[in-house]
Amino acid sequence: MNQSVPxxxxxxxxxxxxxxxxxxxxxxxxxxxxxxxxxxxxxAQVMASIxxxxxxxxxxxxxxxxxxxxxxxxxxxxxxxxxxTFISAFLCIPFAFWASSNMSRFQAVSGSGKFVLTVIRVFxxxxxxxxxxxxxxPGAFAGVLALGVHSIGMLAKLYSETIEAVDNGPREALISSxxxxxxxxxxxxxxxxxxxxxxxALYRFEINIRSATVLGLVGAGGIGVPLLFALSSRNWSRVxxxxxxxVILVTIIDLISGWLRRRII
Amino acid sequence: xxxxxxxxxxxxxxPPPPPSKKPAPTIDSxxxxxxxxxxxxxxxxxxxxxxxxxxxADFVQLFSKNSMDNxxxxxxxxxxxxxxxxxxxxxxxxxxxxxxxAGTVIGSVLAVPVALLCAVNVMPKxxxxxxxxxxxxxxxxxxxxxxxxxxxxxxxxxxxxxMLALVFFSFGLVAKLTYEAIEAIDPGPLEAMTASGANxxxxxxFGVIPQALPYFFSYVLYTFEVNVRAAAVLGFVGAGGIGLHLDQQxxxxxxxxxxxxxxxxxxxxxxxxxxxxxxxxxxx
Numbered sequence: 001m002n003q004s005v006p007x008x009x010x011x012x013x014x015x016x017x018x019x020x021x022x023x024x025x026x027x028x029x030x031x032x033x034x035x036x037x038x039x040x041x042x043x044a045q046v047m048a049s050i051x052x053x054x055x056x057x058x059x060x061x062x063x064x065x066x067x068x069x070x071x072x073x074x075x076x077x078x079x080x081x082x083x084x085t086f087i088s089a090f091l092c093i094p095f096a097f098w099a100s101s102n103m104s105r106f107q108a109v110s111g112s113g114k115f116v117l118t119v120i121r122v123f124x125x126x127x128x129x130x131x132x133x134x135x136x137x138p139g140a141f142a143g144v145l146a147l148g149v150h151s152i153g154m155l156a157k158l159y160s161e162t163i164e165a166v167d168n169g170p171r172e173a174l175i176s177s178x179x180x181x182x183x184x185x186x187x188x189x190x191x192x193x194x195x196x197x198x199x200x201a202l203y204r205f206e207i208n209i210r211s212a213t214v215l216g217l218v219g220a221g222g223i224g225v226p227l228l229f230a231l232s233s234r235n236w237s238r239v240x241x242x243x244x245x246x247v248i249l250v251t252i253i254d255l256i257s258g259w260l261r262r263r264i265i
Numbered sequence: 266x267x268x269x270x271x272x273x274x275x276x277x278x279x280p281p282p283p284p285s286k287k288p289a290p291t292i293d294s295x296x297x298x299x300x301x302x303x304x305x306x307x308x309x310x311x312x313x314x315x316x317x318x319x320x321x322a323d324f325v326q327l328f329s330k331n332s333m334d335n336x337x338x339x340x341x342x343x344x345x346x347x348x349x350x351x352x353x354x355x356x357x358x359x360x361x362x363x364x365x366x367a368g369t370v371i372g373s374v375l376a377v378p379v380a381l382l383c384a385v386n387v388m389p390k391x392x393x394x395x396x397x398x399x400x401x402x403x404x405x406x407x408x409x410x411x412x413x414x415x416x417x418x419x420x421x422x423x424x425x426x427x428m429l430a431l432v433f434f435s436f437g438l439v440a441k442l443t444y445e446a447i448e449a450i451d452p453g454p455l456e457a458m459t460a461s462g463a464n465x466x467x468x469x470x471f472g473v474i475p476q477a478l479p480y481f482f483s484y485v486l487y488t489f490e491v492n493v494r495a496a497a498v499l500g501f502v503g504a505g506g507i508g509l510h511l512d513q514q515x516x517x518x519x520x521x522x523x524x525x526x527x528x529x530x531x532x533x534x535x536x537x538x539x540x541x542x543x544x545x546x547x548x549x
Contacts, residue, residue, distance in 0.1 A: 023370075026366060027366060027367065027370045029363070030362075030363035030364075030366035030367040030370075031367050033359075033360055033363040033364075033367075033424060034363070034364070034367055034424050034425045034428050035423060035424070035425060046419065047419075050419060075319075076319070076320070079316040079319050079320055080320065082312070082313070082316050083313065083316050083317060083320065083322065086313055118535070119531065122494065122531055122534045122535065122538070123527070123531070124494060124497060124498045124530075126410075126498045126501055127498070127511070127515075127527060130515055131336075131339060134335050134336070134339055135327065135332045135333075135335055135336045136323070136326060136327055136332055139320070139321065140319075140320035140321070141320050141321055141322050141323065141327075143320075144320055144322065145327070210406070210408045211408070213408055213411060214408050214410035214411060217410060217414060217501060217502055218501060221320070224411075227411070227414065228414070231414055231415065231417075231418045232418075234418065239415065239418075243407065243411070243415075246406065246407065246411065247403055247406045247407065250406040251402070251403075251406055254402075254406075
């Protein structure tokens with residue numbers, strides 16, 4: 001027993017060393033798979049032309065009278081994320097009540113709801129977009145549906161956590177005065193959770209605008225479509241202006257949404 | 266007996282007035298507010314309808330027989346995964362995890378100095394913190410797949426481009442979360458060290474890092490979870506990993522094989538999520 005006193009103080013140190021060495025080995029093993037084949041043959045030239053393109057963005061592309069320009073692409077991206085968030089903000093409400101432990105008597109009900117939400121959450125939206133493209137054809141509508149369904153996973157989880165945290169006083173008061181289940185929901189639960197719901201929907205909107213920029217890479221509309229064309233034709237000045245447009249759009253949306261969220265809560 | 270809401274409040278979905286309130290003053294003071302709420306909802310509905318028209322949202326087409334048949338055919342294949350395909354995609358699956366590990370580690374290591382530069386209690390000069398934060402915010406506006414698409418064009422198709430994309434993405438995320446954690450640490454030890462004449466390096470090594478380290482590791486693990494999911498789709502733009510196979514199988518309409526890939530990815534992601542959540546709970 002006496003010997004265990006000094007060794008127990010040294011034990012965490014040894015454990016940390018082992019964990020550290022394991023991590024380094026893991027990292028080295030991972031890095032060994034990244035084959036760096038140089039910047040290909042005309043590397044310096046390619047780099048120079050990329051630099052040239054990024055420092056001289058294609059300003060003419062911002063607005064073209066005949067369409068297919070930057071502003072219209074960004075507008076479509078914005079619309080996809082607005083509609084996707086809108087759809088999921090309503091679709092996720094039943095899921096949220098399903099998954100909240102204080103809304104059902106049995107643990108199994110809320111547990112199964114939470115599991116379904118986890119599965120939806122880890123299902124990548126890009127794959128969701130491809131499935132919807134098969135259903136409704138390529139275009140912005142497929143992107144809207146993909147975002148709408150994918151966002152349910154996260155939004156319903158946040159919503160259900162809000163529902164689980166509601167103050168029980170009003171609920172009990174309504175139940176004891178003989179209110180029906182629906183009336184309890186409408187007058188005791190909803191007034192408490194709606195501001196938080198709107199705030200989370202806005203937060204999800206910020207995430208969705210980023211997702212909507214990449215949906216185009218698989219053909220689901222938005223600014224990703226022209227970006228893919230510009231990348232494959234090595235039109236670096238156009239890539240530069242599109243990335244600039246994405247950065248500006250996302251920054252503006254973040255600012256507006258952050259301001260709204262501070263006002264709501 | 267619940268208080269009956271007035272039709273206006275029921276219409277705009279505002280919370281009902283408390284039952285004990287006198288009716289006369291509330292109507293006067295709530296008139297303009299009600300109008301404002303009604304106007305907000307109207308404007309919101311107009312925006313949604315206009316957006317719906319712009320993207321040709323056609324729910325009739327979505328639920329039409331033709332598209333339902335398409336979906337049904339895919340679903341039919343998806344629920345019957347081709348398990349014999351598992352062995353052939355395992356190397357790509359391992360590569361996906363490797364991309365995530367390498368990207369997370371490099372990005373997180375790069376994030377440390379920048380996080381220190383962004384935190385006002387370590388770097389009190391605004392002339393340093395504000396530009397550093399602006400750079401961080403700009404990096405975080407670009408999604409990982411866009412980074413990957415650009416890096417594939419520069420460095421060629423392969424895992425290296427994917428790793429670089431995740432390096433940038435993890436860098437932005439870890440640096441932001443960490444500098445916020447650094448700003449929230451207990452200032453007591455820092456003040457004691459400054460008073461006893463410690464220099465900046467000593468302050469960081471003995472005052473900041475011991476307090477911020479558990480948070481940093483927790484954020485790195487969280488970023489790793491996000492990165493595994495991201496790495497699974499990086500292949501769609503040619504940046505290595507399992508996504509490349511998934512893209513090929515989807516394009517050749519082998520949905521049974523695609524289903525195998527999706528299920529395997531789900532398993533890997535769930536296992537890593539649970540392990541990482543467990544470790545994070547032990548850390549904090």
